[in-house]
Amino acid sequence: MQTIVGWHIEMEFEEVDRKTRAAALLRLPDGTELRARGHATRHENDPEQLRVGEETAAARALNALASELLMKAGTDLKE
Template structure:
């Protein structure tokens, strides 16, 4: 039995001066939504590369989303198993 499940992920970026901000949102198949933010700051001596700032800020926002998803999964495991689960890294 195969089940196809998808998540909807949105990323938005804003650059103001030397700072890039990313806002991320993931919507899971159960309707749960998680939101996260990430920032990147360009050093004054670095060249102006918007794409690099987006990549760094976006990666930081996605890392935050990943952490939130792990917390949700462990909470659900704990509720079903009656014990405390631990992340394997």
């Protein structure tokens, strides 16, 4: 038997001056919502490339989200 499940992650960005913030939201089939944030700061000598800040902030938010998901899985195993 094959089971296919899909999860969707929403990612929003806020960019102010040299700072980029990312907010990630994962909604699980059991109704749980996990949220995490990441940030990036562009050095003043670096060229303005918003995409790079978004990628860095997103990676940090997803890394934090992964940690939360691992903690949830550990808690679920104990139940």
